[in-house]
Amino acid sequence: MAELLRFATAGSVDDGKSTLIGRLLYDSKSIFEDQLEAVEATSERMGSEYVNLALLTDGLRAEREQGITIDVAYRYFATPNRKFIIADTPGHIQYTRNMVTGASTADLALILVDARNGIVEQSRRHTFLATLLRIPHIVVCINKMDLVEWSEERFEDIKAEFREFATKLEIGDLSFVPVSALLGDNVVDRSDNMKWYDGSSLLHHLEEVHIASDRNLIDPRFPVQYVIRPFSNEFHDYRGYAGTVAGGTMKPGDEIIVLPSGFTSTIKSIETSDGRVDEAFSPMSVTVTLNDEIDISRGDMICRPNNQPTIGQDIDAMVCWMTEQSKLVPRTKLAIKHTTRSARAMVKDIHYRLDVNTLHRDEHADHLQLNEIGRVSLRTTLPLFFDEYRRNRETGSFILIDEGTNATVGAGMIIGPTQLT
């Protein structure tokens, strides 16, 4: 059975990110001849000496003209074992919001380090954002090994330096691969130039990394998305609660409680149009029926009486601000979307702004502007049913929407209920 693995990359023009992705796609036969011909023709026209594989991923006219990646691009390739979705994002600090976006759904982050330069500000920032977004696996590709004479010593030095910096971050799984994206060493096949390296090639690592344990299978959470009432003769009294399992597992017979009403019942069946299932888990989209008729609507949460999320209107979260049109300041009012629940929120307090390069906390900050991240307290008009983001990425995340422009202006990762002092 082929599994799905989503990974995020971040990088700028010089660090070989596009070449690495191009290499993965090309060597796994996921680039097509007509795409390659178009890229070759454009490279030649632009006077480039070699085929610029970045043109494969830079899809917008403005990106090709300016030779930069502006936005998140999604790329796809597959091997017999796995299907991969790459969220390819620009690496410069001015595109922090795009990196956060690409990282939000990733199982794994690829961090690129130029072997000649070692760890630079950008490597630290990318790693920090990956850990902030709780990407469970981090792979550091130490690239351009061909330019440091395939030096094991250089690789080990960078690895040691990275490890030292990483001790301050919460990283679940960290690996290092020495590669030359340009020449293909250790990308798909093991390198003959680096016989001292006894680990996997990058692609082999991507195929084998264990992701099945990354989801929360402990805390049952089922945000009700849509109520199905067919009103047909065959299904006259049918009342099904449709949604996507956001945590834990659910089985027929389980005792449940519905939030916010507090009504309890037991699960009668878990259904899909292909038939009933014995057990549902994240991220399955299913329909749940209950043994009692109780009033449930979109935005309610089905969970277990002895395992409930936090219910509250005062929430502390790390927020990334994503617009240049306004700033986040105390008393800003916004729309908030959390699971299937929508409400309004007001900014009560900004605790600190985080410098994404140094991790320094500026506790005097009184606002957040575009691409800035900080710890914020919010008060919502309705209670939300939430978990810590570190415990559950689905029930621990929210977006903030400007009620005037309707733009998505903030992304939030919940730390917990606000500690009232």
Add this chain to the structure above:
Amino acid sequence: MTTYQLSHLRALESESIHIIREVAAEFERPVMLFSGGKDSLVMLRLAEKAFWPGPLPFPVMHVDTGHNFQEVIDFRDRRVAEAGAKLVIASVQDAIDKGLVTEETGPRASRNRLQTVPLLNAIEEHGFDAAFGGARRDEEKARAKERVYSFRDEFGQWDPKNQRPELWSLYNGRHRKGEHIRVFPISNWTELDIWQYVSDEGIELPSIYYAHEREVFERDGMLLAVSEFITVQEHEEVQTLTVRYRTVGDASCTGAVESSAATVEDVIAEVAGTRITERGATRADDRTSEAAMEDRKREGYF
């Protein structure tokens, strides 16, 4: 014993169903665009699954260029009836007759680009606030950058530089009156995923997706079918070949590929081994320039 793992197709299916339900829950008047092509047939199946055992809570709409393959139109009508859905037709011919758009002339005339006007008019006339489309990100490089929820202003325009960030599975469908959202629930599917799903689910497709004999001629490296909608030029040689279609669009700009793949399994083997993208092989509309798709999307195209 449950293994707590989903195959990639089940994970994609689940994501798509989540998106479709989200739209039905949050919008007042969604509509599903439906051409009778393989992607829209997969999307329709996903929509049926999302609301089972209830009916589809929205109509389907076909933008009919009037230059379609008859097999596909017959198939469309049969499939929509089977789904019990209401069919809205936005007609390019009507728009030409009313003088809203001008037919291109010459042997290379195509109605492809003309679809945008009747599409936007129908959205406005019916007050649709969300329109599902079956576009996939692997199809084309501008599409690779487009959101699942793609905001369109009151002119139906897409602004690629001003897209809303899209995080986790939280979609922002807020819009003002007159604006709408295009929703692409199968954004993350590839051509091969579609075919594997067609096989797994036993989804019936129009016959032109499978190998058949047809009178064709070569133009710009593509095999175009001889039909009443297209003028064969003098130097172009008509021959009968065994072909199939990888995409199904307007007959005047959709090319066939030589193929003997007569079953789903044959097609999967062929797609897995192919070295040319489906739009590259078969769509003249994307060959106009490197940004042809981006330009059309900015105008409000699918």
